Amino acid sequence: MGTHVIKMPDIGEGIAQVELVEWFVKVGDMIVEDQVVADVMTDKATVDIPSPVAGKVIALGGQPGEVMAVGSELIRIEVEGAGNLKESAQAAPVVPAAVAQPKVETAPVLDVKPHTTASAAGVKRSLEARSTRQTDERPLASPAVRKRALDAGIALRLVQGHGPAGQIRHEDIDAYLEQQTQGTPAPVAAYSARTDEEQIPVIGLRRKIAQRMQDATRRAAHFSYVEEIDVTALEELRVQLNEKWGASRGKLTLLPFLVRAMVVALRDFPQINARYDDEAQVITRHGAVHVGIATQGDNGLMVPVVRHAESRSLWANAEEIARLATAARSGKASRDEMSGSTITLTSLGALGGIVSTPVLNLPEVAIVGVNRMVERPVVIKGQIVIRKMMNLSSSFDHRVVDGMDAAQFIQALRGLLEQPATLFVE
Structure with missing residues (x-):
């Protein structure tokens, strides 16, 4: 031996x-x-x-x-x-x-x-005959499965795994939950006192996220700017395009339109499509627009990168956003796909709230945040009409970006999104 x-x-x-x-x-x-x-x-x-x-x-x-x-x-x-x-x-x-x-x-x-x-x-x-697990044996499961079990209050050692090497998969969690519901115990009284507590080590992706967020807020001089945008015309255009070409080219969400607006607006604001090396004291302005798309996965926040968004059509950007989001959430995104962004777009979709203050994705100097779209009464030419409204809550690094430049950039985005035909006029 x-x-x-x-x-x-x-x-x-x-x-x-x-x-x-x-x-x-x-x-x-x-x-x-x-x-x-x-x-x-x-x-x-x-x-x-x-x-x-x-x-x-x-x-x-x-x-x-x-x-x-x-x-x-x-x-x-x-x-x-x-x-x-x-x-x-x-x-x-x-x-x-x-x-x-x-x-x-x-x-x-x-x-x-x-x-x-x-x-x-x-x-x-080696392990096809394995059917039981010792009390002190650590179950084999992916981080996503472990988090799901943790959130559901399931002890993984009690779940029978049917994956390779007895690995516990999502299907095994489903089977366990189904089995448990057949004999569900009486619920705890609503006002019962609880004394349980749980300690969760901050490791892996969660540690990386914590370090990056702390580093960003410590090093950059954040300031945020919020603007309200009327996206009624944009939504009408999106619906029309999906009705005409959705089956052949794929459905469009709001994100590719926002990416297109950023590409067009950044032509006049190169100081915002930049990365700041504060140790070398060098600002690098980029001609290419590599848009980081903040993506929430089972294990935390990730930012895959749509490279050369300026060279892609509306549908090409939509396809790339969807591909990268799937790769990031499944853990299959490459290192190149997760790095090199020059500006970031973040959206919580329907949970976007009214206003947010996104944290910069260093060494970038700007992040554009999208809030929830809502129908609201608006006064236009003395008349009260119902319009689809949405806020952009964006943050900038004041060491590099002046307040006036940030405001003008967001106003440029507003103009493009409220008059969506201008997104495609060269």
Whole structure:
């Protein structure tokens, strides 16, 4: 028997350290080749780490939430044969998971891609007979499934998983909930005192979001500007276009029109389509409009990027927005698709409220926020009429963008959206 060591992989882009998000195995587990053993996260992506060998897990090199250096020891596996660890290193004491691991120069660094998955055949070989879970065994489930179980108050160890390696999937949660409803206990009295509490570690994507939001509010000089827009004509145009071409070109939402308006308005306001490197004290104004689309997923906020929105048609932008949102929510967006935006568009749709104060997506200097569309009585030429109204609540970095420039930019957006034909006049 020998020992095979897997090192923390080099994810690329000069990244020197990553965060360990979740273990899918524990000491003593038998694993198979290609089985995913852990999730790690960079600033831009979550990466599944598969095992290149089959064997028994004998040591874990970190705990969820721990930031580990690329090349540090991630996991030790007892294998048939010699393994990849020299005899001198074999005898070295195993460092507990909470302590930094020693370097093992002979262990290779895996070449992994985001969201590598375990092979179904390999998982079946070792775990197809598994039907029960030990009390102290950590259930295998994706972060989205874990969050759903947490929100529903479900103990995952009680749920039977039917995915690869006994992984618990959404279908398993559905089956468990259906089973529970057949014998639903009496509800807790409305005014019963509660003493339960729960501690949730801030790790993974939630930690990245917290760090970025804190960094943005600490470093940038935020100011917000809100303007009311009459989108009656825009909505009429959107409905007409969908009736005529929706079946062949795809349905249009409001977002591609907003992206188009931003593209046109930014021609006259290049100082807003910019990124500010406050350490180098350099502002870079971009000709290309790479629009970040704030997207809410199961695990938190993500911002996939519509690249070169200025070169795309209305339908091409709509298609790209939909594609990126799906990729981001499913965890399949690449690092390139999640970085490089020059301005961000954020919308909560029907939950958009009346006014919001969006936080900048540094190093950008502007973010355009969309609030809820409502029908409201409006006075036009002395007459009270019903119009579809919507607010734009946008934020800017006052270190780079002057208040007058921000106001004029939003007024330009207002003009384009209230007279939608001007969106397409060159």
